[in-house]
Amino acid sequence: MAKVKIALTKGRIEQSTIQLLEEIGINCDFLRNKKRKLVFQSPYDDYEFILVKAVDVLTYVQQGVADIGIVGSDVLYEDEREPYEMLDLEIGRCQFCIASTPDYDPFDYRRKIVATKYPRTAARYFQEKGEDIEIIKIEGSVEIAPLLGLADAIVDIVETGDTLRENGLVIFEKMMPISTRLIVNPASLKRKKGEVCQLVDQLAAHIARKKETVK
Numbered sequence: 001m002a003k004v005k006i007a008l009t010k011g012r013i014e015q016s017t018i019q020l021l022e023e024i025g026i027n028c029d030f031l032r033n034k035k036r037k038l039v040f041q042s043p044y045d046d047y048e049f050i051l052v053k054a055v056d057v058l059t060y061v062q063q064g065v066a067d068i069g070i071v072g073s074d075v076l077y078e079d080e081r082e083p084y085e086m087l088d089l090e091i092g093r094c095q096f097c098i099a100s101t102p103d104y105d106p107f108d109y110r111r112k113i114v115a116t117k118y119p120r121t122a123a124r125y126f127q128e129k130g131e132d133i134e135i136i137k138i139e140g141s142v143e144i145a146p147l148l149g150l151a152d153a154i155v156d157i158v159e160t161g162d163t164l165r166e167n168g169l170v171i172f173e174k175m176m177p178i179s180t181r182l183i184v185n186p187a188s189l190k191r192k193k194g195e196v197c198q199l200v201d202q203l204a205a206h207i208a209r210k211k212e213t214v215k
């Protein structure tokens, strides 16, 4: 069996991804006690894992350094590259939302300023609504932008809603659902077809089974 390299997203979806892999029988204990290490050769099977930032998952897969990538659809939607997506892992579910302070008026005639980590997504969304807005790109802690008067509203991902609540913001519009996806390097799919497809099939069957049990 050829070694399969998998790029995992650090942070938010890391634990649920590891859990999903373990549910299909891939022992990931070395990923759970990882300290600050970022590249892991599985001592159990022919998998190598790298832990990187979401947008870098795309880069590693695109460049063929990783065969498979696991990353949120928010990142895929925002990026201009179009990786080959094979599976919705149905974890890491959240939503793209428009949020602001309670006094925000979405129907105000003035040109809105929207702060976001996702400028392409926000631009596309408002464009489709036929609304011309100004976008300010922010790298993090977007929630403070309307509080401090930098923007009228934000476009951001909302999972539990805790960050919004704790900062006194409310959701004005749910834009689209987000979940974690499995992407594949097309050359890897040819060269390591058996290995890649085996993993994808196992995951797909497991996800389908999980869905059946919650019905």
Ligand code: PRP
Residues within 6 Å of the ligand: 012, 139, 140, 141, 142, 156, 157, 158, 159, 160, 161, 162, 163, 164
């Ligand atoms: C996201 C998002 C919000 C928060 C929402 O940031 O930008 O700040 O999570 O989650 P909640 O609804 O569960 O409170 P993330 O944690 O991904 O970190 P980042 O700002 O470093 O990108």
